[in-house]
Amino acid sequence: MSHLETEWIQQAIQGNEDAFAYLVELYQRPVYNLCYRMLGNAQEAEDAAQEAFWRAYQALRRYDPQRPFITWLLSIAAHYCIDQQRKRRIPLLDLDLLPEEDIPDGAPDPARVIAERDSQEQIHQLLKKLSSLDRAAIILRYWYDFSEEEIARTLSLTVSAVKSRLFRARRELAERYQIEMEKPLVGRRANETTSTV
CATH class of the missing domain: 1.10.1740.10 (RNA polymerase sigma factor, region 2, helix turn helix motif)
Incomplete structure (x- = not known):
C-alpha cells in the first residue's frame, strides 16, 4: 500500500x-x-x-x-x-473467469487459442456447480491470491474449514473435469450449447 x-x-x-x-x-x-x-x-x-x-x-x-x-x-x-x-437460488450465468494477467497479447496460435478457450469454458461451467461458499473460496484463492487465513476471515470460517473446502472443491473440480474430458468432443460441444441457452 x-x-x-x-x-x-x-x-x-x-x-x-x-x-x-x-x-x-x-x-x-x-x-x-x-x-x-x-x-x-x-x-x-x-x-x-x-x-x-x-x-x-x-x-x-x-x-x-x-x-x-x-x-x-x-x-x-x-x-x-x-x-x-x-x-x-438460480443457476449462474456464464462467468468470465480468465484472470486479466493471463489474457494473451498479440496474435497467438489459433489452435492454442481454441484449446485454451475450450478449457476455460469447461472450468467456468464446472465452477458454477460448486456451492456459493466453495465457489467464493476458490475464486478468492486462485484469482485474488487470498491466503487461507484471509479467506477464513472473509467467509467467517475457521482456517481448517477453508482448507477442507478448498481441498474438496479442487477434488470435485478435478473429478468433474476428468469426466468431461473423457466424453467425446461432439458430446461436450452439444452439452455446452444446451447449457448456455
Missing part, C-alpha cells in the same frame, strides 16, 4: 468524502471483477459493487489498518455476493 493510499484511507475514516471517492476510483475494477465472477451478470455485478462500497463507507470506522484495505473491501463484496446467490 502506498503512502498516498494510506493517507486517503485515514482521511476517509475521518469523514472526508473526496478521499473515499478516490478509493472507490482506485478499487472499483477489482471489486467489480470479483462481483462479476461471483454473480455472472454485468448489471448485478455493478449493483453489487456499488452496494459493497456503500457498506464499506458505513463500516469505515471498524476497518483494521493492520489488514490490507483491498482485502477488507473484497471481503465485503464477497459476503454481499454470497448473500445474493443464496437469495436467488
